Amino acid sequence: MPVPFGSPGAAETYEFDVVVVGGGIAGLSTALSVHENGGRPVLVEKAPRPERGGNTRFADAQMRFPHEKDEFSVRDYTADDMFRDLMRISSGRANEDLIRTLCDNARQTADWLTDFGLEWEPGYPHTAGYRRSPKSGGQGLVDLLFRRLEGFGVTCTYETAAQDLLVDPDGSVRGIRARGPEGIVDLLGRGGVVLACGGFQANVEMRVRYLGRFADSLILRGSRYNTGDGLNMAIVAGAAPAGQWGDYHSAVLDARSPKVECGVTALYNYQMGVFIDRNGRRFIDEGEDFRDHTYVKFSKRIIETAPGGTAWCVFDQQAYQREEFARAWRPVGPPYQADTLKDLADQMEIPAENFMDTIGDFNAAIQPGHYDLDRMDGKRTVGLAPNKSNWALPLSEPPYIAIPVTGGITFTFGGLKCDTSARVIDTRGQVMPGLYAAGEPMGEIFYNNYPGASSVIRGAVYGKIAGAHAAERAKG
Numbered sequence: 015m016p017v018p019f020g021s022p023g024a025a026e027t028y029e030f031d032v033v034v035v036g037g038g039i040a041g042l043s044t045a046l047s048v049h050e051n052g053g054r055p056v057l058v059e060k061a062p063r064p065e066r067g068g069n070t071r072f073a074d075a076q077m078r079f080p081h082e083k084d085e086f087s088v089r090d091y092t093a094d095d096m097f098r099d100l101m102r103i104s105s106g107r108a109n110e111d112l113i114r115t116l117c118d119n120a121r122q123t124a125d126w127l128t129d130f131g132l133e134w135e136p137g138y139p140h141t142a143g144y145r146r147s148p149k150s151g152g153q154g155l156v157d158l159l160f161r162r163l164e165g166f167g168v169t170c171t172y173e174t175a176a177q178d179l180l181v182d183p184d185g186s187v188r189g190i191r192a193r194g195p196e197g198i199v200d201l202l203g204r205g206g207v208v209l210a211c212g213g214f215q216a217n218v219e220m221r222v223r224y225l226g227r228f229a230d231s232l233i234l235r236g237s238r239y240n241t242g243d244g245l246n247m248a249i250v251a252g253a254a255p256a257g258q259w260g261d262y263h264s265a266v267l268d269a270r271s272p273k274v275e276c277g278v279t280a281l282y283n284y285q286m287g288v289f290i291d292r293n294g295r296r297f298i299d300e301g302e303d304f305r306d307h308t309y310v311k312f313s314k315r316i317i318e319t320a321p322g323g324t325a326w327c328v329f330d331q332q333a334y335q336r337e338e339f340a341r342a343w344r345p346v347g348p349p350y351q352a353d354t355l356k357d358l359a360d361q362m363e364i365p366a367e368n369f370m371d372t373i374g375d376f377n378a379a380i381q382p383g384h385y386d387l388d389r390m391d392g393k394r395t396v397g398l399a400p401n402k403s404n405w406a407l408p409l410s411e412p413p414y415i416a417i418p419v420t421g422g423i424t425f426t427f428g429g430l431k432c433d434t435s436a437r438v439i440d441t442r443g444q445v446m447p448g449l450y451a452a453g454e455p456m457g458e459i460f461y462n463n464y465p466g467a468s469s470v471i472r473g474a475v476y477g478k479i480a481g482a483h484a485a486e487r488a489k490g
């Protein structure tokens with residue numbers, strides 16, 4: 015239950031303008047925005063200081079946002095392009111108003127981060143250039159924004175976990191009750207509370223409850239601290255759950271990745287090769303769409319449908335020798351390698367006959383055409399089940415290489431119902447005064463699949479919006 019505002023039980027009470035829960039990109043953007051708009055925020059972080067930064071610090075933190083054609087990109091990318099991509103990848107299910115606000119604000123928010131000193135470089139290859147990567151990755155992004163906050167004198171508390179919302183008799187949210195180094199403390203915010211404390215991906219009980227039994231053993235790619243606290247706190251106080259609670263973000267990972275906080279151990283170049291299951295068979299159209307629009311759903315297909323939840327990604331030297339190949343994968347160990355398909359199959363411990371038949375059939379089914387990874391080149395196979403619809407080259411140049419792959423969990427899609435000012439909506443459909451959500455706790459953004467490089471920018475955009483709104487509210 016939410017704690018009635020003014021209840022006894024806290025060792026200390028501290029007052030601020032806005033309480034920001036969570037120190038990833040969404041919380042940092044919120045706190046900076048509160049400060050910029052004349053408010054005094056407190057940033058409350060559950061992790062110890064050296065582990066601050068949430069999922070954001072484990073990420074490359076690549077962001078998609080509108081920009082003109084330049085040396086990094088093959089064409090202009092407009093807010094309308096971004097809107098169309100995000101809506102298409104959610105099969106039209108995402109909340110159009112939230113997506114429109116995200117796309118319309120993405121560029122100016124990226125520029126705002128640049129003004130804090132963020133430097134950019136191109137993102138992964140073959141994404142039409144709309145991805146930009148902070149030069150220093152997610153860790154550098156987090157470090158930079160914390161440095162700015164600390165420079166402004168903003169209070170940041172660590173090892174402090176928000177547990178409950180403090181709610182007034184009129185229903186407005188006045189602060190949080192938290193468990194920290196001083197024991198139980200109340201942190202009050204005149205403008206309200208912004209929940210920027212992640213999804214429930216690190217909470218095994220919630221994973222199984224909402225995603226299914228298989229989800230207990232998923233590799234956790236990011237922060238161990240995102241255990242759904244903000245979602246639970248808000249829902250018991252009356253917030254409406256929204257979005258796809260039964261789905262999540264994943265990536266095609268090296269199956270040898272550490273089980274917790276493995277960071278970037280993903281393969282983003284599988285479209286240059288083939289996926290092979292334990293029986294030596296292909297089972298996915300690796301060239302169905304650009305990698306940025308398939309990696310989440312393919313990784314879930316591997317974990318949920320391939321025997322044993324693992325598969326192999328196999329390449330030949332035509333792929334391996336490409337200049338950009340190494341930039342698009344981070345295996346945690348050396349690849350398996352052999353001069354013949356038979357030897358590779360033996361190392362992979364899969365039926366060699368099946369594997370050799372599969373590759374033989376695949377090579378024979380490839381149609382003529384121009385191979386071009388920067389567009390859907392239509393260089394395909396025919397007559398296979400499944401076919402490869404684009405980027406089909408024969409696997410014919412040894413040595414052949416293979417990496418064991420599986421899925422994992424990055425963040426969850428289920429969240430809270432919010433409006434375009436990041437205000438949380440209750441189950442009556444009305445704004446909960448003083449309660450905001452930004453980043454992963456905001457629902458209705460992602461469904462079924464995921465458009466690459468959208469989550470960090472989502473956190474930045476809605477953190478900035480939430481911070482500005484809550485700072486104004488504090489003045490009122």
Ligand SMILES: Cc1cc2nc3c(=O)[nH]c(=O)nc-3n(C[C@H](O)[C@H](O)[C@H](O)COP(=O)(O)OP(=O)(O)OC[C@H]3O[C@@H](n4cnc5c(N)ncnc54)[C@H](O)[C@@H]3O)c2cc1C
Pocket residue numbers: 035036037038039040041058059060061066067068069070071072073074075076077174175176177210211212235236237239240241242243244276277278279424425452453454455466467468469470471473
């Ligand atoms: C390996 C990896 C690679 C990724 N690559 C990309 C990419 O290139 N581009 C992209 O867009 N996205 C990427 N993502 C996803 C993206 O990083 C995250 O979804 C995004 O950064 C989330 O930001 P956030 O601020 O919402 O949450 P987080 O960054 O996770 O921050 C949440 C914070 O809340 C804190 N917290 C949790 N509970 C409490 C509590 N009760 N009280 C106080 N604090 C609490 C946590 O400790 C954490 O610091 C990647 C993720 C991973 C793990």
